Amino acid sequence: MTEPSKPQTAERAETPAEDDAQPSTGAPTADARPTADAQPTPDDDSMRGGEPAPVDVVTVADAQDRTSAESLTALTALTTAPAAVAVPPVPTQPPGQRDDQERATATAAWLAEHPLVTAGPAPAAPEDLAPGFVPTGSQDEAAEPEQPAQVSERRARAEGPELATSLTSDRLVTRTAAPPASGWRRWLYYATLGSVNVGDSDAVRLQRALERRIAVRLGDETRYVPILSRKGGVGKTTVTTLLGMALADLREDRVIAMDANPDRGTLSDRNPGRATHTARQLVKDRFEVNSFTQLSTYTAREGSRLDVLASDSDPMVAHAFNDADYRAVTDILGRYYSIVLTDSGTGMVHSVMQGTLEKADAVVLVSGGSVDEARLASETLSWLEAHGRDDLVQKAIVVVNMSAGDGTRVNVDEIEDHFRTRVRDVVRIPHDRHLAEGSQVDFAKLRPATREAAVELAALVVERLAAE
Structure with missing residues (x-):
C-alpha cells in the first residue's frame, strides 16, 4: 500500500527560512508571533475524507507585516488629534442595564482609559513671548485690567490737596451787580424791580477807581x-x-x-x-x-x-x-x-x-x-x-x-x-x-x-x- 502524502501546508510552515530573511517594515509585537492555530487539527475538514479544503497559509513574515501595519495605524490615530480639543461623547449605550450611578462610573472609567492629547507645538517659553502678550482662551489670564477709581482732578494735583483758606466768598458766592449809585439809572433799576441794571455812569466809576487806589496797602x-x-x-x-x-x-x-x-x-x-x-x-x-x-x-x-x-x-x-x-x-x-x-x-x-x-x-x-x-x-x-x-x-x-x-x-x-x-x-x-x-x-x-x-x-x- 502506498502511504498518504503530507499536506503541502505543513511543508511550507516548516521551511520559513526564505521569508525570515526579508526585513520587517514594522516593529514586532507580542501579537505577531505565530500561534498554534496555524497547525491543522484532527477536527479540520482537511483530515476528513474527500478532497482537502483550501487553507490560507500566513507565514511569520506576513504576520509581522500585518501587525506592524495595524500598530502604525493605531499609533497614528493616537498622535494625530483633531484641530479643536473636544471631550469624547459619552457612550450612548453602556453595556448592560445600569442605573445612573453605574452609568457615571462607567463614563469616568472610559475617560480615564482614553486620555486627551492636545495637538500642536509646545507653548513658548516666557522669555520668547512678546511684551504685553495675553494668551487667548483663558478667562483668568485674558481678563481686562482693573480700572482705577475715578478721582477729582484737584485731588490728583502734584502740589497736593487745597487748603481751607482757598474756600473764599469770592470763589463760592455768586456775585450780582450792585445797583447804580444815583440818578436816573438808580430810579430805572428800582422801577423795574432790579431786572434792568445799566450800571453807574463813567464819573462814578472813575471815583471808585480813585478810592481803590487810596485803599492800597503800603x-x-x-x-x-x-x-x-x-x-x-x-x-x-x-x-x-x-x-x-x-x-x-x-x-x-x-x-x-x-x-x-x-x-x-x-x-x-x-x-x-x-x-x-x-x-x-x-x-x-x-x-x-x-x-x-x-x-x-x-x-x-x-x-x-x-x-x-x-x-x-x-x-x-x-x-x-x-x-x-x-x-x-x-x-x-x-x-x-x-x-x-x-x-x-x-x-x-x-x-x-x-x-x-x-x-x-x-x-x-x-x-x-x-x-x-x-x-x-x-x-x-x-x-x-x-x-x-x-x-x-x-x-x-x-x-x-x-x-x-x-x-x-x-x-x-x-x-x-x-x-x-x-x-x-x-x-x-x-x-x-x-x-x-x-x-x-x-x-x-x-x-x-x-x-x-x-x-x-x-x-x-x-x-x-x-x-x-
Whole structure:
C-alpha cells in the first residue's frame, strides 16, 4: 500500500527560512508571533475524507507585516488629534442595564482609559513671548485690567490737596451787580424791580477807581508826608485836614495829622474834637506810652477817622518844640500809625524843618491863587533843589488852594501850567463856602467838586508812597 502524502501546508510552515530573511517594515509585537492555530487539527475538514479544503497559509513574515501595519495605524490615530480639543461623547449605550450611578462610573472609567492629547507645538517659553502678550482662551489670564477709581482732578494735583483758606466768598458766592449809585439809572433799576441794571455812569466809576487806589496797602513801615508852604494864610492847614480826612475815610489803617508849627498852630481848630494833651506833653511822657490806648489820650477824633495831635496854644511853649522833639514824637507815632501827616510851619530854616524833610517820603506844596503866593511856592521847590532834595521835588504834589475865593483876575490856569513844568501833578481845590468859614471841617458838607479834589489828592499821595 502506498502511504498518504503530507499536506503541502505543513511543508511550507516548516521551511520559513526564505521569508525570515526579508526585513520587517514594522516593529514586532507580542501579537505577531505565530500561534498554534496555524497547525491543522484532527477536527479540520482537511483530515476528513474527500478532497482537502483550501487553507490560507500566513507565514511569520506576513504576520509581522500585518501587525506592524495595524500598530502604525493605531499609533497614528493616537498622535494625530483633531484641530479643536473636544471631550469624547459619552457612550450612548453602556453595556448592560445600569442605573445612573453605574452609568457615571462607567463614563469616568472610559475617560480615564482614553486620555486627551492636545495637538500642536509646545507653548513658548516666557522669555520668547512678546511684551504685553495675553494668551487667548483663558478667562483668568485674558481678563481686562482693573480700572482705577475715578478721582477729582484737584485731588490728583502734584502740589497736593487745597487748603481751607482757598474756600473764599469770592470763589463760592455768586456775585450780582450792585445797583447804580444815583440818578436816573438808580430810579430805572428800582422801577423795574432790579431786572434792568445799566450800571453807574463813567464819573462814578472813575471815583471808585480813585478810592481803590487810596485803599492800597503800603507795607510795614510808617510813611511821613509833610505839607509845606513858605507863606502863611494860603490854606496849608485846610489842605492837611482835607487830605487826612480823605485818607482816613477810605483806608483801613490808621492815619494821623500832627501840628508841627513852631508858632500858634490851628490844626486842632479845623478838626472836630478836642484833646486834653498836646505834642509837647507827649514828648514829656514818651517813655510811659506803651500802647495805642495810652496814645489815644493825647489825640483828638470826633466825627472823622482822622486822629489829630495838636500843638500848644502858648507861643512861648511852642518855641521849645525843636528837631529832637519832633523826632521823638514821630518815633512814637510810627509804632501805631501807617501814615503821618505833618502841618509844617512857614520857616524853612527852622530846626523842626530839618527832621521833617529827613523823614519825608513825599511832600505836598500848597500855593494860593495870587501872584505872590504862587511865586513863594515855586521858590520853595528851588530851595529844596538847592539843598540836595531833588528826590522830594520829583515826587512833590502842588495844590492850588482856591477855597477862600476865586473872584480875582489872576489866571489860575497859568499858575497850574507853570507848576506842571516843575512837578508831575497839580491839584486845584475849588472855592467852597464851608471851607471859607474857617471853622471845623465837616467832610460831608463839602461841595462834590471839593470832595473829588480831596480824593484825587489822596490818591496821588498814596501813589507816591506805594512807589517807595
